[in-house]
Amino acid sequence: xxxxxxxxxxxxxIIRHIYDGAWTVEEYYALxxxxxxxxxxxxxxxxxxxxxxxxxxxxxxMIPAIKYAANKAHHNEGINVVVASPTFVKxxxxxxxxxxxxxxxxxxxxxxxxxxxxxxxxxxxxxx
Numbered sequence: 001x002x003x004x005x006x007x008x009x010x011x012x013x014i015i016r017h018i019y020d021g022a023w024t025v026e027e028y029y030a031l032x033x034x035x036x037x038x039x040x041x042x043x044x045x046x047x048x049x050x051x052x053x054x055x056x057x058x059x060x061x062m063i064p065a066i067k068y069a070a071n072k073a074h075h076n077e078g079i080n081v082v083v084a085s086p087t088f089v090k091x092x093x094x095x096x097x098x099x100x101x102x103x104x105x106x107x108x109x110x111x112x113x114x115x116x117x118x119x120x121x122x123x124x125x126x127x128x
Contacts, residue, residue: 003027005034014047014119015039016112019055025065032069039074047078047122049115052085062092070104079105079122081115 001021008014015038017031039046082089085108093106105122109115 003031005031005038007038008049008116012038012042012046013044014049014116016049016051018051021054021056023055023059025059025061028059028062028065029068032065032072035069036072036074039076042076045076045078045123046074047119048080049112049119050080050082050085051112051115052089053083053112055084058086058089058092066092073104077104079107079119081107081109081118083109083112083115 001023003023004018004020006016006018008016015035017035035048082093085093090108107118107122109118
């Protein structure tokens with residue numbers, strides 16, 4: 001349970017965040033820091049998949065944490081695809097993006113497989 005982060009492919013061009021059950025704001029801050037450490041370790045674009053399909057809820061006080069993540073956006077960061085995001089999470093992300101500016105493209109889909117396909121289409125400049 002909690003949040004896990006891993007490379008999603010051998011090319012290290014996609015990072016996957018896996019939200020499993022309950023998690024804390026502190027875990028989210030640690031995830032953000034590890035995410036950007038991983039992006040710093042390569043010299044190419046890195047897209048992100050946030051898999052919320054096993055998440056059981058969102059902790060309170062997430063707005064400052066999401067702002068923290070948005071303000072750390074990396075020049076090698078590509079799109080961010082959120083899998084199985086509840087309406088509340090979509091609204092929260094939208095509010096924060098409006099407040100800090102759209103620093104990174106955030107898309108939503110229903111499966112990890114669809115997220116990978118969206119990233120591939122986005123990379124090849126095909127319409128999503």
